[in-house]
Amino acid sequence: MFASFHAIVPMLCVTAAGFAAMVAEAFREKGEPMPIGPLGVVGLIGAAVSTALLWDRHATSFGVVTADNFGLFVTAILIVVGLLSLAISAPTVEREGLPRGEYYALMLFSLAGMMLMATATDLLVIFLALEVLSLAIYVLTGIRRDSQMGAEGAFKYFLLGGFSSAFFLYGIAFVYGLTGSTHLDRVGTLMAAQATSSGPLQILAVGLLLVGFAFKVSAVPFHMWTPDAYEAAPPAVTGFMSTGVKAAAFAAFVRVFLSALEPLIGGWSEIVWVLAAATMILGTVVGVAQTSIKRMLAYSSVAHGGYLLLALVSGNDTAKGAVLFYLLVYAVTNLGAFGIISVLETRDQANDRVTDYAGLWSTHPTLALMMTFFLLSLGGFPPMAGFIAKWYVFAAAIHAGYVWLAIIGVLTSVVSVFFYLRVIVMMYMSAPDADTRTTLPAVPQLAGAAIVISALIILYLGVLPTRVLEWAAASVSGII
């Protein structure tokens, strides 16, 4: 009888931890210390164990959630994102005096939504998961209630998020009208039968779904909210949402567009081609002009979305494996970078201008070294993992015949190196400006450990990627 629950056990663990965090906060005496963060770690470890047990089992729950290896790989990425985010968040929560129960509960609920989105095989469930994760993230963006910038960023994110959800839902309505079902399997079969006579309803359905996804993965021209939300949120939250949301959204994107809507690929591949090219170019070009490190990384994250779209448009199995590996590498790298921004922030000062990083090498040599690793990995330098990830994405694109797109990708990553290197040069070669110099705080142990672990992971994935690449390649077969 409980067999149908197997596929959702990872989400249940995380949700339970979220509820426990909420209840613990409600029953906490004022001033009494309570380990609410570690509760989340317990839930995530439960999720990790159940993910490992579900591997290769292909469990299905209620016909709408399938724990196939593709979904489980993304779940594993999300667990890594969750653990690193909890560790990076701890000092922020202490420093800003944020409500602990709310903060961790929202983070865990949103993680549960992301996991559901990665494993859902029904359009309605994908929509519900999207809302679960988004609603929690909107609140997390504005969690610093005394900050006006936080409120503005949260509002912009909420407004555009709600707006795009309506488009996404309208797309689902047309898919339902065309096929009489929201289940990806049946949608795929019926779409294949109708593929020869594509009418206006099909175009509307695909177009509206595409707009919804493009908003969530912040593809140009639907990226306007990204830099604002990323700058306004506390850096620990930014690290969490820039990686987790992207992983979950791309998992669902691949599932919907490369399985259910694959019969219509002739109709949408050109549009995604243009989106990918525009996203890579604009993300990089505008990134060059930024003076705030957070906004620079926001545009860099837009550009990275473009590389993932490039893999999506290629559409073959190599590309799907490349998406998984890229998401893992991008998640760990970006979390590490935002972790460093987060520990260098003080209560009154964001310290996020590029000039604030001048001379970091002389004051915090380890942090400077780690930041160098992350930025080089984002730029795609060997021997960092980012190089291998980009290599596979471009190889998949060339293999599928999208040579021009691959060339645009390579050119934009060369340009992007300029703004990553600018920070590195700043850290090592400029002396800190004596007048505007703010004293940077000491690094908290837990967050420091998370940063070092992220750096070790990207070094490992850069030097010995074979095993993880094989896993990623093996998990894309039999994706529904």
Next chain:
Amino acid sequence: MPTLTHYLILSAVLFAIGTAGVFLRRNVITILLSIEIMLNAVNLTFVAFGRALGSVDGQIIVFFVMTVAAAEAAVGLAIVITLFRHRESLNPEAFTMLKW
């Protein structure tokens, strides 16, 4: 006798009104209402398709959407309240701390 096409056109018009409202209105509460109009236009589409297909799925989906819309309104209004406390204004043009 209204047919499926009539319902679809009606919901498309509602959706367009909602979309236009998000872009044109200068009050954040009205903008939130416009998003609700868009969601309800989608609900109408679901019900119309469900009736045309002879299945109740469309109507069941509407219940889920209504729940989501309620949750979204709660979160949205809470964010608007924090925003209002900082600026004492509901005009989105007043919120200009974040630019490009």
